[in-house]
Amino acid sequence: MAEEMKVIVFTLAHEEYGIEVDKVRTIERMVPITRVPKTPAFVKGVINLRGVVIPVIDLRGRFGLVESEYTENSRIIIVAANDLEVGFIVDSANDVIDVMSDAIENPPEVVGGIKAKYISGVAKISESRLLILLHLAEVLNRSEIIQLEQFGD
Template structure:
């Protein structure tokens, strides 16, 4: 039997996604973003969260999904990848669930229009399908360096 993982579940449109609890620092309501020039379109800006400047990406935009207005349900999931923290804007953050590793399958080539490289796997939980994110690919090395420069104000 594979290890059990604790997953934060969030939504983008009709799809449910998950990211490991260990990688999540906090979940915040939407805040005013300060736009940073000359950044990729999916990097929406930076926020000052308790004295720390955190770059924020819109996952819809990152995955090539149609953008939509932020609502009262929209959330910023602050995650740690390597030694930086990044905010990910999602439509809503739903719950925390435990997933048995045996229930996770390799992702197909495309899920909901999102390429497999961004995905860690698909978990089948009852009648739900949960798409697990691969944060290392969602924020690739080149983009991580660019975000680190934003944090450092270089």
């Protein structure tokens, strides 16, 4: 029996991606980001969200894609992984959809220039629409989480 999974759909460089709804805390418009020295280039800094300091990562930079100017459609998706809240900057966050587990296939080696380790699967939504599902544990791998946790204290 195929299970249904709710997924937040967002775009990066004209590709559609998904993160499971239960991993997403909130989706915010772009706010001023305070730069933090000695962090990887894709770590844009931290934001103060309702009194909580949250590190922010530009997913384009994380995936080795060309970073672009932020627009009024740009969003920060706040996700929770391993007791850590992190903001992902994305080009836009579009909608929430249901994905059936039997529509998800294992990822190929590279999708849209992104290494397979960052992808948990590819969901076939329709004949012409594929959704790349993020593997949050890899997007925020151990050594980077340790670096980011220092900002949360």
